[in-house]
Each structure stands twice: as C-alpha cells, then as structure tokens.
Amino acid sequence: MRNMSRRDFLQKSSLTVGAAGVLAGVPMLAGMPAASAAAADKRSKFAAPVERSAARSANGEQIVARVRDQATGEIEIFVGTRRITTTDRRLASQIADAAR
Amino acid sequence: MSSHREAPEISKDPVADSSDLYAFMSPDRPGYVTIIANYVPMQSPDGGPNFFEFGDDIHYDINIDNNGDALPEITYRFQFKTVVENPASFLYNGGPIHSLTSKNWNRRQHFSVTKVVAGSVGTVLGERLACPPCNIGPLSIPDYPSLADDAVHTLPTGETVFCGQRADGFYVDLGAIFDLANLRPFQELNVFSPFHTGAPGVQSLKALNVHSIALQVPVGELATGSTAPVIGVWTAAHRQQVRMHDSGAGSDDRVGPWVQVSRLGDPLINEVIIPMGHKDAWNRSQPVHDSNFAKYYANPELADLLPILYHAPSSKNTLFPNLEALNASGKARADLEAVLLTGIPAGLVTGFQNYTGSTQADMLRLNTSISPASSPSNLGVIGGDLAGYPNGRRVFDDVVTISLRAVAGVLYPLVDSSYTPDTAAGELTEGLTSSASDLTAMGTENYLSSFPYLGVPHSGYYTPAS
Numbered sequence A: 001m002r003n004m005s006r007r008d009f010l011q012k013s014s015l016t017v018g019a020a021g022v023l024a025g026v027p028m029l030a031g032m033p034a035a036s037a038a039a040a041d042k043r044s045k046f047a048a049p050v051e052r053s054a055a056r057s058a059n060g061e062q063i064v065a066r067v068r069d070q071a072t073g074e075i076e077i078f079v080g081t082r083r084i085t086t087t088d089r090r091l092a093s094q095i096a097d098a099a100r
Numbered sequence B: 001m002s003s004h005r006e007a008p009e010i011s012k013d014p015v016a017d018s019s020d021l022y023a024f025m026s027p028d029r030p031g032y033v034t035i036i037a038n039y040v041p042m043q044s045p046d047g048g049p050n051f052f053e054f055g056d057d058i059h060y061d062i063n064i065d066n067n068g069d070a071l072p073e074i075t076y077r078f079q080f081k082t083v084v085e086n087p088a089s090f091l092y093n094g095g096p097i098h099s100l101t102s103k104n105w106n107r108r109q110h111f112s113v114t115k116v117v118a119g120s121v122g123t124v125l126g127e128r129l130a131c132p133p134c135n136i137g138p139l140s141i142p143d144y145p146s147l148a149d150d151a152v153h154t155l156p157t158g159e160t161v162f163c164g165q166r167a168d169g170f171y172v173d174l175g176a177i178f179d180l181a182n183l184r185p186f187q188e189l190n191v192f193s194p195f196h197t198g199a200p201g202v203q204s205l206k207a208l209n210v211h212s213i214a215l216q217v218p219v220g221e222l223a224t225g226s227t228a229p230v231i232g233v234w235t236a237a238h239r240q241q242v243r244m245h246d247s248g249a250g251s252d253d254r255v256g257p258w259v260q261v262s263r264l265g266d267p268l269i270n271e272v273i274i275p276m277g278h279k280d281a282w283n284r285s286q287p288v289h290d291s292n293f294a295k296y297y298a299n300p301e302l303a304d305l306l307p308i309l310y311h312a313p314s315s316k317n318t319l320f321p322n323l324e325a326l327n328a329s330g331k332a333r334a335d336l337e338a339v340l341l342t343g344i345p346a347g348l349v350t351g352f353q354n355y356t357g358s359t360q361a362d363m364l365r366l367n368t369s370i371s372p373a374s375s376p377s378n379l380g381v382i383g384g385d386l387a388g389y390p391n392g393r394r395v396f397d398d399v400v401t402i403s404l405r406a407v408a409g410v411l412y413p414l415v416d417s418s419y420t421p422d423t424a425a426g427e428l429t430e431g432l433t434s435s436a437s438d439l440t441a442m443g444t445e446n447y448l449s450s451f452p453y454l455g456v457p458h459s460g461y462y463t464p465a466s
Helices: A006-012 A034-043 A089-098 B144-149 B184-189 B269-273 B276-284 B287-298 B301-309 B321-329 B334-342 B399-407 B423-427
Strands: A015-019 A022-026 A063-069 A074-079 A082-087 B020-025 B032-043 B058-065 B074-084 B107-117 B123-130 B160-167 B209-218 B230-244 B253-264 B364-367
Touching (some): A063 B253, B020 B364, B032 B058, B074 B209, B107 B160, B123 B160, B253 B276, B269 B287, B276 B287, B287 B334, B301 B321, B334 B399
Antiparallel strands (some): A015 A022, A063 A074, A074 A082, A082 B253, B058 B074, B058 B230, B074 B107, B160 B209, B230 B364
C-alpha cells in the first residue's frame, strides 16, 4: 500500500466492504458513483460494458479491501497471498459511505 | 461415509473435500510408507462432458507430525494446473487416448510436488507431472491400466507419486447408516424397524470413483522425530481467502492468504463424532487445537443412540445394557480419547503402541516398526492384526465396523478392566464382508497389490453395470 495514495485506492479499487460480518460488493465504476452505476444497469440490460480499472499492486496483483470494523477503522487488505490489516477510521468511513 | 460430504460447507465444494486418508507400510516395498489422500468424492464414472479433476486453485497438503506437537514437521504439497488444448471443442477427447501425450486429449492436468520442512520455504521435488485422464470408456481409452501406470512418477529424491482418478476403495452402507443406523444384518432388531429378518449390506460406493493423491516415501524420511517410529498423518486442503466471481472476465479472481477448508486424519471423526453445529469449524481448525473438540470424543452421541435403537427380539430390553450403564455413569470415554486423540500408549495392547504424546489431535497414527501382516484382518487391531487401523489405515480396513464396535465399547476394557463389553458390540457389522479375512470389500475387489493400491477407476461406458 505504500505505493498508492488513499485517493488512488478509492478511485481505482474493486472493493469488497464488510460491516458486522456481512460482505457487500461495491462496484466502483470509473467516474461513476456506485448508486448511479446500479441505476444505469437497471435501465437497460443491454447497456454497453463499462471499462473498469481494478486496483493492482506494484507487481500487478489484484487488491481487495474489507472494512472489518468501521468504528475502529480496521481494514483488511488482500493482495497476492497476503492479508494486511491497517487502521484508518477516515478511510473506513469513506468506503462505507460509498457503499450506501 | 468416511469423510465424504461430511460437513455442510465442504459438501458444496467437492474438489476440496478430503474423503479418505490411508497410511500404511507398503506390503510390497519394505521400508516405504504409503499415504493416499482422496478428494472429489462420489464421482459417477459417466459424469461428462466435464469429467472430474483436481482444483487448480487449491493447495492439497499431506502433513506429517513426527514429534507429537500436532504440527507438521513435513508437508508434501500438491498443486495442479489444467491445460485445454483446443478451447473451440466441447469434447474431453477427440479420439482414442493411447498415451499421456496424446493430441486427442483436450483437457488434461499436471501437478507439482513441493516438500516443506518446518521453518523452510519448501523444495519443489517435481513439476509438470502428468495426471491420467478419467476413465471415459473403452473407445476413448483402450488400455486404461497401462495409461494410468505411466502416470506413476518416481521423483529424483526417491518418492513415488500418483495423482488421478481411482475406484473409491471405501465401503459403507450409506442407505442403512443414514436411515436411523439401521444395520441391515440386524435390521429386525431396530426399534423403528418394520422388517422381520436381517439382510445383506449394500456397498453404496461400489461403482463410484474418487481422485487420489498417492505418495510413497522411505520411512527414514518421515519417522525422524522424537515419536519415532510413530508418525501422525493428516491431509488438508486450502483455498485463498477471497474469491470474486467476475462476470466480465469469464474467470474469477482469487487473492489473499491460503486458508484451510478441509482436513482429515482418522476416518469418520467429522462425520460421526463432531456435531452439526461445529463441523465447518472443525474443518477449518488445526489438529493442534483439537482439545477444543475433546468433549465430543469423551461422550459421543452415537454411543447414546445404540442402546436406544437396538433391542432384543420381542423385548424392550436393549442389546447394549453395559454400554447403556456406561453412558449413564457419565464417565468419559477414555478409550476413544486414547485411540483417536493421542494414540494408544504402550502397555495396553501387547506388542503395540502408536502414542504421540499428550497433545490431543486428530491424526492417523502409524507405528512404522510394525511390518505388514502376512494374513491381514480387515478389523485391524481389534481383529488381532497390529498392522491395520487404528495403526494407520489400509485400503481394505473395515473402518466402519471397527468404529461401530469401538463406540459400542469393545475397547473400553483397555482403560477399565472391570468393564465387560456387550455381546452385541462385538457382533456389529454392516454386512459388507464375509469375514475378517475378506479383503475384497464386497465387489471392491479391484484393489491393487502395488502402488497406488486403489483400483483402476470404474469406466464411464460400463456404468452403472460395472
């Protein structure tokens, strides 16, 4: 995570967000808030595929994050064969807000 | 079943479902231990066009504890890679497969073997080792036994390995067991029974296949720790923690550390001993933490059921009065705890021990100093054959009958000489063997006399006739 800013992370990640043990997928489409993306999907099942820019680590591995506890800001980051736990209440809140 | 579909979550993930584990001194190769871990259970041999295979996204481990700490001092890790030669064809094979390099074989697997000694990063012992195809039928694979023989690999470091489809060697009467433990030979004695006479058992797995990971290793490579000549063996399957189903990419993403989703040491533990609410947790926990489950060994539910289910003819008297009294006493089943969690200490069975210390753990314990029997008993140690289960496990051991009798109390005198087992306890059987010397398992007679010991898989073409 040292090579990625928080802004990059939020804008580029394909995120998985969990709260109280329940996982909820959050499609983060480039330049489109999640709610808008969902609405677009409902309008037409033939909507053109949307280019996605999944977050990658420095060596090209997929990155997935899970908010384990929004209150404490505990976030698990999965990359390669590693799980990294970090604490960032502001980031956890931003992810949770994006999931609403 | 031994451990086929034995827990709610793993029953939905067959490629990671460890169904049987065997460990024995090789009868045809002195000084070598054979270990077989079976996965992908309950295969109907004609189950195409996508026939059965190992998971490319799974680590299959065979673990060895040789110092009694219930942690692996040695792990053999098997990883698989699937190759599709022609993605434009829906066929598994486009013509007869005469060799493991046949161009007619469209979807194949190969595997690597890595040996991890505790504290090391691991050494790759072999790579791109071919698995055999599934046994489709005589037109697709005219000489299956020969083709499968070609998939037995000897590694430069001395191990012999085979990974591929085999006939399931386990035998069990599933229909009877799961119908209120209605053992067919005694079905007229079950309190719920509408039957008036007994009946032969039914071998539920007679025509089913499985995928085997078979390993043969010099004993000197394994029994090197403080419990020598005894080793503890278990298998475990691991998946990466996160999997994302990606509709756009046509494939899934997997990230995160490898986590255990399935394990197996002794047969029937998660099947029968561990209660429903803890089976998934048991599969995900390590043997070193098995003291958390010890209370289920100490008072197994099945021991309570037997006296209730089986009564004497035309009587309300149970066939298991002594077991009923033992249950009522509330005493822990120290016999089962010893056999299944620590191994049998010296002094209880003349000429035998497979004790690994006080750490309680589910491992298949093998005393490698016991030579293969010249006249084996399918009842193993309780049949007077010290080379059989629970001293490791051979392919023909009748582990269901052994376990039923053990739960019914035949071993309790080992820890309490004043206890007399019920007569019925020593007569329990599923009716799948004609005697203790019957090593054919009622139609599972295609066991092999040499590695990998489990028989040639049943042919898809001849199913269900075979």
